[in-house]
Amino acid sequence: MKNMAILSIFFLLLTSCLKQAENNQVEVVAKDTITTSVDPLPSWNEGVTKDAIINYVEDVTKKESDNYIPEIDRIATFDNDGTLWSEQPAYFQLFFAIDRVKAMAKDHPEWKNKQPFKAVLENDINSLMASGEKGLMELIMKTHAGITTDEFEKLVTDWLATAKHPRFNKPYNELIYQPMLELLDYLRANQFKTFIVSGGGIEFMRPWVEEAYGIPKDQVVGSSIATEYDYNNGAPVIRRLSKIDFIDDKAGKPVGINKFIGRKPVFASGNSDGDLQMMQWTDSNSYKSFQIYVHHTDTEREWAYDRESHIGQFNKGLDEASEKGWTVIDMKNDWKIIYPFELEQ
């Protein structure tokens, strides 16, 4: 079952966008560029979605409100892929794994004739998919394990500084959503503690989320592989092992929230069926809670996908949101801009 979840996370390479990365510096994302003291959500168009957010926050933070929530209980959880940054044409972590295989290939001449590595090196998607669950687990373990946590952090940081997204030709960590940055800031300004709760790798996210989202490393929940402490003759390291520790997806999200945060959220945001259990869990809070789904409806500026998508499938969640009255962001109509770099144009 764990492997199936990994499969659902990674086995999603639908395009041949295997363009090799170029060497370039990451520009610092100007996340606060357009916040003003008047409108906390300037990149959101006026309408029911924006009103719903503001009405909720004002309601639960007013001391005299029947729905007042003490500060300590103001926990807000955000999915990452497809909720805080893009996830097309494949999860960005998969691009990282593919780039790792290519970078490591010179030390692994045997990969030229060994699947799934051969498929990656030849940009051969059909063979990669044919390598199945076993092949993909091997791909993940070879590229994510067998090194120390410090070494892995450096790999991620270096990759972000050089790799570019195939469609936008921008560093991956610039493909974050400006309206969501404003939402995070707005919640924090109202004493919500903001967390990431993502199916993505916890150690893949931690190196860059502080700068990108203003969320500290210890407020990141994600999938993980097992690790072990090694005293290493007085120069201690933590080694990443070839073994899954935890999959933070679907029913794993409430489990991860309970384990890492220890308190039920009052505010949750996601974009796919993988977030549905987190939404349900939040919805069961005895405090007034708020659920907000990002619906990808903008082919031109981002992507449009939902019920049939192999990445970020949004089917059961869309039905349950409608049934339970959760807020659904219509990206095309609710967001004035998508990415921070649009502000500079």
Added chain:
Amino acid sequence: MKNMAILSIFFLLLTSCLKQAENNQVEVVAKDTITTSVDPLPSWNEGVTKDAIINYVEDVTKKESDNYIPEIDRIATFDNDGTLWSEQPAYFQLFFAIDRVKAMAKDHPEWKNKQPFKAVLENDINSLMASGEKGLMELIMKTHAGITTDEFEKLVTDWLATAKHPRFNKPYNELIYQPMLELLDYLRANQFKTFIVSGGGIEFMRPWVEEAYGIPKDQVVGSSIATEYDYNNGAPVIRRLSKIDFIDDKAGKPVGINKFIGRKPVFASGNSDGDLQMMQWTDSNSYKSFQIYVHHTDTEREWAYDRESHIGQFNKGLDEASEKGWTVIDMKNDWKIIYPFELEQ
């Protein structure tokens, strides 16, 4: 190995202090009673220990210092048992388990003749110890698993509101160390983020640590059992399973720190060999770091134990502290008072 660790945590009932709890209200601990604007550590006697703490904090928080540490990197981790509250004559969580067995016994008539429950019900320590690792695992699972997280939280809260420590006849959560409360406050006033990193159960600590120590639930790292999400026909719960998930002790502490916090501490405090790897890990920080061990030296006001103790053994840690120049608190001489309730006398 995991079971051995559990064993080392729980198999430590050395006395027959199995006194049944009485019904009484917990008094709110007046943790800030004696802090002043002049002396941040008023319950600490003047001397090398207090000086070492203050010198460190002043050094690393001064912008112009060579040892300046940015706020985001000011992570301070504290063991709980024996470091923030007492752990004698047995870990307080074991008293909880024993009281649970007694409370549950009426629904389990078979326990009268079944070990390890029979031993607990008869206050028969020898037989309890003879039940071995298997018996103790059974004791833990019967008293800590098979219920929802909400139910478990209520059990812990109710227990703290009624149970009394056999020696002091006080609620267990009043046996916290006033000097350490001041240290926590002092660090936070200097923008350190304070965490608990304990071998104790994470869900046993979370219900009361916020009030006791001012540490939010999401800043608690501890041992855990596996859990599972259950939609439960629209009233979702998280169920506690009869399976160990993680043991946050010894080499597990750096692993837990990496998993939950994602950043190496600069300040660590413990009291036993179970904290040694956390100390080593912190000591390997490229920032100037600080390690401080609580040495239990006060038979009169608390307890005195170290190298030979079955609870909180402090042997390798004592040697390594001396070798590496870590700070060791001499409880008897460094602390003016031990518990907050002494202030009221």
